[in-house]
Amino acid sequence: MTHQFTETVVEFEDQDVSPEILREVAEEAVRLAGSYVLEAFREQMVVAHKRDRHDLVTEHDRASEKIITEFLLRLCPQWRIVGEEDGLQGGDPTVTWFIDPIDGTSNFAQGLAFFCISVGVEVDGTIVAGAVYNPFSEELFTADDTGAYLNGKLLRAPTAQPQDSATLLTGYPSARDLTLDGSAATDELGQLIAAFSSVRRTGSGALSLCHVAAGWTDATIGFSTHPWDVAAASLIVHRAGGSYRPIWLDKTEGAGAHLAPGYVALAPGANYPLLEQIVSQVEQRRQRATAKN
Incomplete structure (x- = not known):
């Protein structure tokens, strides 16, 4: 061929x-x-x-x-x-x-x-x-x-910065997230802004993930994503040595990480308990809301 x-x-x-x-x-x-x-x-x-x-x-x-x-x-x-x-x-x-x-x-x-x-x-x-x-x-x-x-x-991702020196890229909360999570979303964003050196909203999930892979940022999260947003970039993060974890939110866990409606991606060695806590809170809220419906 x-x-x-x-x-x-x-x-x-x-x-x-x-x-x-x-x-x-x-x-x-x-x-x-x-x-x-x-x-x-x-x-x-x-x-x-x-x-x-x-x-x-x-x-x-x-x-x-x-x-x-x-x-x-x-x-x-x-x-x-x-x-x-x-x-x-x-x-x-x-x-x-x-x-x-x-x-x-x-x-x-x-x-x-x-x-x-x-x-x-x-x-x-x-x-x-x-x-x-x-x-x-x-x-x-x-x-x-x-x-x-x-x-x-x-491309190899360098070791993540400590939380108080780290940069987080996030699309959370989006307008849809505000509708679903209400004041909890803005409270959580405030906690992240206080804890990290900088929190930025970039407007492109795929590029945010690639910035983690390149070592230009330390972490990124998203909760309103689609497979086409992350299919390529999730692999780029993984192959560069970072971690990409799917967040299933209100959907049943599937076979492919790119099918999940949310994610958290981290540079190697990242240790951000507050970020993990907030991701867990969002996931639990969405799952409870789905169960009620």
């Missing part, structure tokens, strides 16, 4: 493809979409809302996903695609690609340069390769079974 992605697309004859080659496919996919997205950044664009005013989508989210999907299906029409915008597109579930065409759409739409394209691939229920690309900074994070990489160089 031969493959050359940029100049000539060659169909894979079967789905028995190594994680290393799947990583190459993911890299090419995010670069293709990244070139398009970068050209559109800070230009006039059509912005709409999905669930509410906090959940934005642009014409470029859909176009980016189309670029990636068409590229993947030209390589192998049997592959299954799960995209944020277009959902599930058929195929054999043996190989499933999770696509976030622009993770951090609100940042992208408002001209904030913290967004990425994320593509992760699952084989027989396990994430085996992925790529996360910030086209603005030209930072390409990737992983397969050989390790994690940043722009092709092996």
